[in-house]
Amino acid sequence: MARAARLTALLLGCFLILAMGGAAAWATDGAKATQENWTAWSYMPENINFAYGQKTDYLYFVIMVLVASIFFLTEGLLLWFMWKYRARAGHKATYVHGSNTLEVIWTVIPALILIWLAFAQRGTWAEIKQDFPAEKDAVVIQAFPEQFQWNFRYPGADEKFGTKDDITTVNVLTIPVDRKILIKMTSKDVIHSFFLPNLRVKQDVVPGMLTKVWFVANRIPVWDLKKQQMVFITDAEFKAKRIGFGSTWRWTSAVAEGDTTNQRKLSYEKNPKKPTGTVLAGGKVEKEQAFESVDYVLHRCEVACAELCGLGHTKMRAMLNILPADRYAAWIEEASEEAAAGAEKWTTIWDKFHPDYNADPATAAVAPHGK
Amino acid sequence: MIEAHAAAVSGGAAEHAHDEDHIHPPPATWFTKYVWTYDHKTIGKQYLFTAMFFGLIGGLLAMLIRWQLAYPGQPVPWLGSIAKAMFFFDDNGAILPEGYNQMVTMHGTIMIFFVVIPIIVGAMGNFLIPLHVGARDVAFPFLNALSYWLYLPASVIIFASFFVDKGAAAAGWTSYPPLSAVAEMAPGSGLGQTFWLLSVFLLGFSSIVGGLNFLTTIITMRAPGLTMWRLPLVTWAQFVTSIFQTLATPVLASAVCLMLVDKLTGSSLFLPAGLHLTGDKAVGNSGGGSALMWQHIFWFYSHPAVYILVLPGMGVASDLLATFARKPIFGYKVMVFSMSGIIGLGFIVWGHHMFVSGMNPMVGTSFMMATMLIALPSGVKVFNWLATLWGGNIRFTTPMLCALSFVAMFIIGGLSGLFMAATPVDIFIHDTYYVVAHFHYVVFGGTLFAMFGGIYFWFPKMFGRMCNETLAKLHWAVTFITFNAVFFPMHILGEGGHMRRIADPTNYDFLLPLQPMNVFISISAFVLGAGQFIFLGNFFYSMFFGPKADPNPWQSNTLEWTTPSPIPYYNYEKIPTVYRGPYEYSTTVAEGQADWLAQSTPGADPAEHH
Ligand code: HEM
Ligand SMILES: [Cu+2]
Ligand SMILES: [Cu+2]
Numbered sequence: 001m002a003r004a005a006r007l008t009a010l011l012l013g014c015f016l017i018l019a020m021g022g023a024a025a026w027a028t029d030g031a032k033a034t035q036e037n038w039t040a041w042s043y044m045p046e047n048i049n050f051a052y053g054q055k056t057d058y059l060y061f062v063i064m065v066l067v068a069s070i071f072f073l074t075e076g077l078l079l080w081f082m083w084k085y086r087a088r089a090g091h092k093a094t095y096v097h098g099s100n101t102l103e104v105i106w107t108v109i110p111a112l113i114l115i116w117l118a119f120a121q122r123g124t125w126a127e128i129k130q131d132f133p134a135e136k137d138a139v140v141i142q143a144f145p146e147q148f149q150w151n152f153r154y155p156g157a158d159e160k161f162g163t164k165d166d167i168t169t170v171n172v173l174t175i176p177v178d179r180k181i182l183i184k185m186t187s188k189d190v191i192h193s194f195f196l197p198n199l200r201v202k203q204d205v206v207p208g209m210l211t212k213v214w215f216v217a218n219r220i221p222v223w224d225l226k227k228q229q230m231v232f233i234t235d236a237e238f239k240a241k242r243i244g245f246g247s248t249w250r251w252t253s254a255v256a257e258g259d260t261t262n263q264r265k266l267s268y269e270k271n272p273k274k275p276t277g278t279v280l281a282g283g284k285v286e287k288e289q290a291f292e293s294v295d296y297v298l299h300r301c302e303v304a305c306a307e308l309c310g311l312g313h314t315k316m317r318a319m320l321n322i323l324p325a326d327r328y329a330a331w332i333e334e335a336s337e338e339a340a341a342g343a344e345k346w347t348t349i350w351d352k353f354h355p356d357y358n359a360d361p362a363t364a365a366v367a368p369h370g371k
Numbered sequence: 372m373i374e375a376h377a378a379a380v381s382g383g384a385a386e387h388a389h390d391e392d393h394i395h396p397p398p399a400t401w402f403t404k405y406v407w408t409y410d411h412k413t414i415g416k417q418y419l420f421t422a423m424f425f426g427l428i429g430g431l432l433a434m435l436i437r438w439q440l441a442y443p444g445q446p447v448p449w450l451g452s453i454a455k456a457m458f459f460f461d462d463n464g465a466i467l468p469e470g471y472n473q474m475v476t477m478h479g480t481i482m483i484f485f486v487v488i489p490i491i492v493g494a495m496g497n498f499l500i501p502l503h504v505g506a507r508d509v510a511f512p513f514l515n516a517l518s519y520w521l522y523l524p525a526s527v528i529i530f531a532s533f534f535v536d537k538g539a540a541a542a543g544w545t546s547y548p549p550l551s552a553v554a555e556m557a558p559g560s561g562l563g564q565t566f567w568l569l570s571v572f573l574l575g576f577s578s579i580v581g582g583l584n585f586l587t588t589i590i591t592m593r594a595p596g597l598t599m600w601r602l603p604l605v606t607w608a609q610f611v612t613s614i615f616q617t618l619a620t621p622v623l624a625s626a627v628c629l630m631l632v633d634k635l636t637g638s639s640l641f642l643p644a645g646l647h648l649t650g651d652k653a654v655g656n657s658g659g660g661s662a663l664m665w666q667h668i669f670w671f672y673s674h675p676a677v678y679i680l681v682l683p684g685m686g687v688a689s690d691l692l693a694t695f696a697r698k699p700i701f702g703y704k705v706m707v708f709s710m711s712g713i714i715g716l717g718f719i720v721w722g723h724h725m726f727v728s729g730m731n732p733m734v735g736t737s738f739m740m741a742t743m744l745i746a747l748p749s750g751v752k753v754f755n756w757l758a759t760l761w762g763g764n765i766r767f768t769t770p771m772l773c774a775l776s777f778v779a780m781f782i783i784g785g786l787s788g789l790f791m792a793a794t795p796v797d798i799f800i801h802d803t804y805y806v807v808a809h810f811h812y813v814v815f816g817g818t819l820f821a822m823f824g825g826i827y828f829w830f831p832k833m834f835g836r837m838c839n840e841t842l843a844k845l846h847w848a849v850t851f852i853t854f855n856a857v858f859f860p861m862h863i864l865g866e867g868g869h870m871r872r873i874a875d876p877t878n879y880d881f882l883l884p885l886q887p888m889n890v891f892i893s894i895s896a897f898v899l900g901a902g903q904f905i906f907l908g909n910f911f912y913s914m915f916f917g918p919k920a921d922p923n924p925w926q927s928n929t930l931e932w933t934t935p936s937p938i939p940y941y942n943y944e945k946i947p948t949v950y951r952g953p954y955e956y957s958t959t960v961a962e963g964q965a966d967w968l969a970q971s972t973p974g975a976d977p978a979e980h981h
Contacts, residue, residue, distance in 0.1 A: 074782050117793065188645075189549065266883065
C-alpha cells in the first residue's frame with residue numbers, strides 16, 4: 001500500500017513537473033515578444049492588423065504572464081504539499097480549521113488583480129467593437145454570407161450601395177493595404193461568423209441584424225519561393241521587391257501520395273501552359289517575365305467561418321487579397337468591367353429587406369432602425 | 372487567527388426529524404425494489420447505470436469525432452456494413468460532414484445532459500443527501516422516482532433521434548436558430564431537432580423536480596444536532612446546485628418550448644424577416660423574430676448549468692481532500708460563501724458566451740466585469756484546498772488521487788477562463804479549440820475526476836464490496852496522463868485559430884501546420900477511451916466479487932460510515948444525533964486515539980474548544 005502510494009504520487013508529481021517544465025519553456029519563449037509582435041512565442045498566426053491587433057496580442061501576453069505565475073504558484077504548492085505532507089508512520093496532521101487573515105489576503109489580492117485586468121482591456125474592446133471609423137474615412141464593403149459561401153459587395157465609383165455600378169464577388173475579399181476597412185454584414189440564412197485569423201477579427205453575422213467590423217491590414221502576404229512559405233511584408237518592402245503575379249505561378253496544394261492525414265504540401269509551381277507572366281517591380285508592371293525571375297509571389301490570407309452553420313460549414317472559406325493602393329485601384333477597375341458574380345441576391349434580398357444597411361449613418365436622413 | 376467555533380445551535384430541524392423515525396416495511400417485490408422504487412439509493416444507482424450507458428455512447432461519438440479530425444475522410448476502421456445503416460457515414464464508412472455535425476452535437480448533448488448532470492446530481496445527490504443529513508429517504512420519495520422516470524424517457528427519445536429520418540440534431544448542443552429552427556437548413560434540423568427539444572424539455576422537468584426535492588430534504592430533514600454549518604461540503608454543494616437547478620432550468624424549458632412552437636406551428640419567434648435558403652428560396656414563415664433571443668435564454672440557463680456540472684464535483688473533492696489529508700477542511704464557511712458567490716454571479720455572466728454574437732458591445736463590457744469576478748470564488752476555493760493539504764498526513768488512495776487531479780485540472784480550466792473573459796482576447800479564441808480545452812479541463816478534468824473519486828470512495832457503501840485498488844490506480848494513471856495529452860494541446864490548437872466544430876481542418880492553409888497535433892490528440896484520445904474499460908471491468912467485477920467492505924474502510928467521519936456496508940434500505944436503524952462537523956480529523960481532543968471522530972459519536976465538539 002505504502003509503496004503503491006509512493007509510486008502513484010511520484011507519477012502525479014513527475015507529470016506535473018513535466019507540465020510545468022513545458023509551460024516554463026513556453027514562457028521563456030515569451031522573451032521573443034516584441035513591441036511589434038507580442039505573440040511571436042505563441043502559435044498564433046501572425047498579426048498584421050496594427051490598428052488594434054497588437055493591443056489584443058499584448059493583452060494575451062499579459063494574461064499569459066499572469067496566468068503562468070498563478071499556475072506555477074498553485075500547482076507548485078500542490079506538489080510541494082503532496083510531497084511534504086505525505087502520510088508517514090507516527091505523523092499526525094495539524095488540527096486547524098482556517099485563518100481569517102489568510103482568507104482576506106487571498107481574496108483581496110486576486111480581486112484587485114481581476115478588477116485591474118477587467119479595466120485594462122475595456123478601452124481596447126471599445127476601440128474594436130464600439131468606436132468605428134466614419135464611413136467617409138474608410139473603405140466600406142458589405143458581406144452577405146449564406147450556406148456556404150461568402151458574398152461581398154463594393155459600392156463602385158459612386159460610393160453608394162444598392163446602385164448599378166456595385167461590384168460583387170463570391171469567396172474573394174480584396175482590400176487595400178494600410179487603409180481602414182469597414183465591413184457591414186448580415187446573413188442570408190443562418191448565423192455565420194466572419195473570422196480573419198491574421199487580423200484578429202471575429203464577428204458573428206446574424207440574420208435580421210447589422211453587425212460591423214473594422215480593421216487595417218498593414219502587411220501584404222507574399223509567398224517566399226526559396227523558403228516555400230508565406231511571409232508578410234510592408235507596402236514599402238513590396239515596392240522594393242520583384243513580385244510574381246498571375247497564373248504563371250500556379251498555387252498547388254497537393255496531398256502527398258499515401259498520406260492519410262491529408263497533410264497538403266503548399267507551394268507555387270510553374271504553369272507549363274503559361275511559362276511567362278506579369279511581375280510587379282517598384283510599382284511598375286513588367287509583362288512576359290519568366291517564372292524564375294522572382295523570389296516572391298503575391299499571396300493571400302484566409303477568411304473562415306467560425307460558427308457551425310450546417311452541412312458545408314467546414315468548407316466555408318474565402319480568400320483575402322491585400323493589395324498596394326495602385327493594384328487595388330486596378331482591381332476595382334477590372335472588376336467593375338466584369339459581369340458581377342451573384343449580383344442578384346443583393347438586389348432581390350439585401351436591398352429589399354435591409355435598405356437601411358446601405359446608408360451611411362452619418363449622412364442618412366433618418367437613423368437606421370434598431371441601431 | 373484560527374476561525375471561531377462553528378455555530379453551536381442545535382437545529383430546529385431536529386424537532387421534525389423524529390416524525391420520520393420509524394422504519395417502513397421493505398419493498399415487497401422485485402419490481403418495487405429495483406424498478407419502480409422509492410429508495411433514494413436505488414434511484415441513485417438507476418441514474419448511475421443509465422448514465423454510464425450513455426457515457427459509452429458519448430465516448431464512442433468522441434472517438435469517431437477524433438478519428439475524423441486526425442484522418443479526415445478516411446473510412447472508420449472496423450465499421451464495415453454497420454456504416455451503411457447509419458446516416459453518419461458514406462458507403463465506404465467515412466464520416467460525412469453532416470454526420471460529423473450530428474456527432475459533435477450529440478456528443479455534447481449526451482455528455483452534459485445525460486451523463487455528467489445525471490451522475491453528479493442524480494446519482495451522487497440521491498445517494499448521498501439523505502445519508503449525509505441522517506434521514507431515511509428524501510423528502511418526497513415519489514417525486515424522486517418521478518424525476519428518474521422523466522430522465523429515462525428523455526434518454527430514450529434522445530437515443531431514438533439517431534434513427535429518425537435524416538438523423539439526429541446537428542446544430543450543436545447550443546442549438547442556435549435559425550440553423551436549428553428551420554428544417555431545410557440542416558438535415559438534422561427536422562425530426563432530429565424536434566426529438567432533441569422534447570428530450571431536453573422532459574429532462575428539464577426531471578431536474579426541477581430533483582432540485583426541489585433536494586432543497587426540501589436538506590432544509591427540513593436534518594438529524595438532531597445537524598445544523599447547516601455541520602453539513603458536509605458535498606451536501607452544501609448539492610444544496611447550492613439545487614438552487615441553480617430550480618431557478619435556471621425553467622428558463623431552459625421555456626426556451627425549448629418556444630422553439631418547439633416555431634418548429635411545430637410555423638411561428639417565427641426566432642426567425643427574423645428575409646431568411647432565404649440556398650437558391651434564394653424564401654423561408655415561408657420568417658419575419659419578426661430574433662435569432663439572438665435564443666442565445667440569451669439558452670445561456671441564461673446554460674451558464675448556471677456549467678456550474679451545476681462542477682459544484683458537486685467541488686463538494687466531492689473537498690470531502691475527499693479532508694478525509695485523506697486527515698485534516699479539517701480549511702475555511703469551511705468560506706467554502707460555503709464562495710459557492711454562494713458563484714450562484715450570485717453565475718446568474719449574471721451568461722453574456723460571456725456572446726461577446727462576438729452581435730450583442731451590444733457595452734453590454735459585453737459589463738458581462739466581462741462580472742465574469743472576471745466569478746473567477747474569484749473559484750480561486751478562493753483553490754487556495755483553501757491547498758491549505759487543507761498543508762500540514763496534512765496525506766494518504767494517496769485512488770479517491771485521493773482523483774481529488775488531487777480535480778484540483779490540479781480545475782486550476783488549468785479556471786485559468787484558461789481568464790483569457791476568454793478578456794473580451795478583446797476572446798475575439799480571437801472564441802469558437803476555437805481554446806474553448807474546447809477550457810471546458811474539458813473543468814468538466815472532464817474537474818468534474819469527471821471528482822466523479823471517479825466519488826465512485827471509488829462510496830463504492831463500498833453502494834455495493835458492500837471494495838474495488839480493486841491496483842486496477843483503480845492504473846485507471847487513474849491512464850486517465851490522468853491521456854486526458855492531459857488530449858486536452859492540453861487543444862489550447863495550442865485554439866491559439867493557432869483552429870475553429871471548433873469543423874469536420875475537416877485540412878481545408879484551411881493556416882491550420883495545416885497544426886494537423887500533426889490533431890493526430891497526436893486523436894491517438895491519445897483512443898488510449899483514453901480504451902482506458903475507461905479498466906474502470907468498467909473493475910466496477911462490475913468488484914460489484915459482485917470484490918472483497919467485502921468494512922462499514923468504514925476510509926476512517927471517515929460522516930454519518931453514512933456508521934451504517935453497515937451495503938446500507939440497508941432504511942439507512943439508519945436509529946436516526947443519528949450529530950455532535951460536530953464532518954471534518955474533525957486529527958483533533959487534539961482525541962490525542963493518542965484514532966485520527967478521526969465520527970459526527971455521531973457522543974461527546975464534545977472539538978471545534979468549540981478553539
Ligand atoms: C474561473 C472561472 C471561469 C471563467 C472566467 C470562465 C469563462 C468562460 C468564458 C468567457 C467562456 C466563453 C468562451 C467563448 O465561447 O468564447 C466559457 C465557456 C465555457 N465554460 Fe467557462 N469559465 C469559468 C469556469 C467554468 C467552469 C467551472 C465550467 C464548468 C464546469 C465552465 C464551463 C464552460 C463551458 C462548458 C463553456 C463552453 C460552452 C460552449 O460554448 O459550448 N467554465 N467560460
Ligand atoms: Cu458559415
Ligand atoms: Cu459561462
